[in-house]
Amino acid sequence: MxxxxxxxxxxxxxxxxxxxxxxxxxxxxxxxxxxxxxxxxxxxxxxxxxxxxxxxxxxxxxxxxxxxxxxxxxxxxxxxxxxxxxxxxxxxxxxxxxxxxxxxxxxxxxxxxxxxxYKSFSPDQTAILKVKLKDNYNPVETDIILIPSSSAIIVETLPLRIEEEKEIDWRFSVKENGVHHFDLKIGGWTITKTVDATTSHLRKISTIKVRKNTLDQLFNPGEAPLLKDSPIKSIELTYPNESMNLFGWxxxxxxxxxxxxxxxxxxxxxxxxxxx
Amino acid sequence: MSKIKRREFLKMGLAAGSMMAAGSSSDMITRVFGKTDTPKKMIILGFDGVDPHLLNMWMKAGKLPAFQKLQNQGTFTKLRTSLPPQSPVAWSNFITGMNPGGHGIFDFMSRNPEDYSPDFSSAAITGAGKSITIGNLVLPLSSEKAVQQRSGKAFWQILEDHDIPATVFKMPGNYPPEETDQRTISGMNTPDVTGSYGIYNYYTTDYADLQNSSYAGGNHHEVYVIGNRVDAKLPGPDNAFKKGAPKATIDFKVFLDPVNPVAKIVIQDQEFILNEKEWSGWKKIHFNLIPTQSIKGICMFYLKQVRPEFELYVSPINVDPADPAIPISTPPNYSKELAKRFGPFFTKGLPADTHALDNAALDDESFLEQENMIFQERQDMFEYELARFESGVLFYYVSSTDQRQHMFWRLLDKSHPKYDEKLAREFGSTIENIYSRVDFLLDQAIQKADKDTVIMVLSDHGFASFRRSFNVNTWLKEAGYHKLINDWKQGEDGLFMNTDWSRTKAYAYGLNSLFINLKGREGEGLVHPNEKESLTREIARKLEAYKDPKTGEHPILKAYTAQEAYQGPLVDQAPDIVLGYNRGYRVSWSSPMGSISKNIMEDNEEKWSGDHMASPEVVPGILLMNQKINNMSPALYDLTPTILKVFNIKPPSSMIGKSII
Amino acid sequence: MAKVKVKLDKGLFEKVKKFAELSGYSSPEEFIAHCLEKEISSLEEADSEEEMKKKLKGLGYIS
Structure with a gap:
């Protein structure tokens, strides 16, 4: 893969x-x-x-x-x-x-x-960071800490846990341009997710980090995958969609x-x- | 393809590519009409409802330096308002230089005399004609169109004839916008996507809230939290493409955290998380009617509470200015230009959701948060328009002054039934604050003005407390002029459903209007035209004589007959009597829609506590100019020829006003 | 107006009679007609006049 x-x-x-x-x-x-x-x-x-x-x-x-x-x-x-x-x-x-x-x-x-x-984030934009856990984890009972790399990205909500989806979401906002990241601490693991808030035009943006050796990986090849035994299935950032501008269309x-x-x-x- | 051709093709391809790349940065700016340089310029600021008494008081206290400055440069005086002093009427006087006898806008509401049904006074819907029905599908052959009901030329149309450019921002009553090449965006009376003056949606699990089956201006929906999830529907416009025109709806889901006060809302292709007591900002949505047709709208969500009861407010769905479903600007691109620059913005006529505050779907704090968003948006757009203003006229309108006085007067007036000492401490300065915020706008205008710029600041009316309400239809019934089919049903039906027209001589619709049930005009007219005048005078006299049993005061200061009040070709369309209320009084809440309550007089128990439906002399507006004027008692319709005078244009003979400079 | 007869359970009718008198209706018939009309009008909400009313009611000045 x-x-x-x-x-x-x-x-x-x-x-x-x-x-x-x-x-x-x-x-x-x-x-x-x-x-x-x-x-x-x-x-x-x-x-x-x-x-x-x-x-x-x-x-x-x-x-x-x-x-x-x-x-x-x-x-x-x-x-x-x-x-x-x-x-x-x-x-x-x-x-x-x-x-x-x-x-x-x-x-x-x-x-x-x-x-x-996708477009990279611009200052004052808000987005969601979504973590999906493996099926045998309950998001309400799992301790998970989200650490922003600097004050350029701010976590604005307490975690929102959706049991039926095995999902934990946070809203964050971007305050400054640049490449930032979140560290997620869960169990003994620390997992990093990059937040692209650069201004340069054509660049590669990976919205989602998925597990190694899964079909997901084939379809989401943007960044190094999570290890197979990590408790997390995927981490996703809701980047805004980009479109091609043809004379305003x-x-x-x-x-x-x-x-x-x-x-x-x-x-x-x-x-x-x-x-x- | 030869080699040269191929090379050319490649070149063309690259050129096209770079053009496309450049195209992405080119901004869409609507063309400025007319002369790019006029000898004189004019900035007109319309601050709805600013009251001369309050303004004077805070000017004297040194709290409004820009107003003070303008007074020192020229003029500050009371401005005679319209009869009745309702915004659509008053601003129509200003727009046309006429009174309602000339422009035909007599009230917020009009009525169809044939079947006694109410309607919007400013815009009529026409053209919904033939259609083809195939199974469940209805295909209209002609589309509905809103038609402006005001008669007479608007001043910016006269300026256009003389090549003078004008930007007219949110002029009340200018919906649908008058046809013109000038830059205009429609104001008060612009509906939301459901075609109403504004209906919010409120989702709650609170049984107590749902006991009231009908909230004015809002839908309260019962929802259930199942597995920390709420499934709900957002109702939109009627789907005229389906048989029976059912409501188009959008399903949405809300996910709640089991412990934390946060929720995620998932609607169409977007999701967002809100903390409790937080606004979402604008969200774009679309209602699908048939596969090729959809209606776009914008709305805001407010997560009022997650637990113990779930409470979510969704604002009235405003027309999306980036892709408006109805005409809201001239040229049509103007609203798109603003949307491109500022993102989605409030397009509904009066954007503040006063009903939501009255119905406790929003509290004082969240209502003010919404109002602040509205004002901030107005301020940003004002700065944009002011910065590019170079010639002709800039008219700019602010509604927040009016809306905050309506909702927070109760905290200025200790004798108001809804006065609350605790709230007064917290929100008592709301009205003063908005006066000082418009003072800041005025200051920017003064800074921009050069020696050739005329500045005019006006309000359409002032304000008074609204403590007691008068059920005019109930009074008519008690006085024997209005008969019911079943007396025991009194107070239940609106729209005169319980009225026995065959025995009724008079009825009241709208906020200040009273009509005689006239033979030949009304569908079931009873009063012979020969008796009309004496009956009108009789009712007027009795109304003026009536005393509020609680206070001993007269609720009606003056009952005007149409003939004495109006001039112009449309006088015969006027209400037969126009009610001028006394200070502290207004028509009741239900009477304007044809309901006959049990009691004539009631305390006003709503947060909507300030009003201006009084006799014109009770609630004059304000006029300030940076030059002296030659009239001691100017009226709204005098300002229209004054604007034309600045540009040396002779006013049309239909205008009754006279220039004051 | 033409009238039709409707059958009621005797126990219920006694109740109706009692409450009609208590709430000041002139007859049990009037009370029953009133209740029925109230119920029907709440079911008729989709009516176009109701719709018009709702649309106008967005106006802050009325309720």
Missing amino acids: SIINIFFGKLVEWILFPFRGMSPWVGMIVLSLVTGIFMLLVFRLTSNQKGIKSIKNKIKAHILELRLFQDNLKISLSSQGKILKCNLKYISCTMKPMLIMIIPLILILIQMNLWFG HIHWIIVYFALSVIFGFAFKGLFGVEI
């Missing part, structure tokens, strides 16, 4: 490294360009290029047929049927590259969410990413001689 996370984490980090601190659009454009080209190459190597070409030609021919014989119901119906059949064949030709790409793509998206999904980053990679894919298919 850790190896996969480290590999994809480093990959995205390496691509975005020169663009840290810049507008997220720069990193987004570069990432979608690189992944778009990568997907093009995978597509060329794994798809049935010849098959795609001939199917596309056939579709073109049938469309022409439709136009020429638009007054003849029988022919136009049969050519429509053929177009449908070709479409299905086309999908089958692209199935293999799709299947090959889907897993790395999801892993990349998980990594990208760390970079584009707020768009989810994933939509921007898909739109840009499609654009780049089509723009470069000629250069790489790929039939899509």
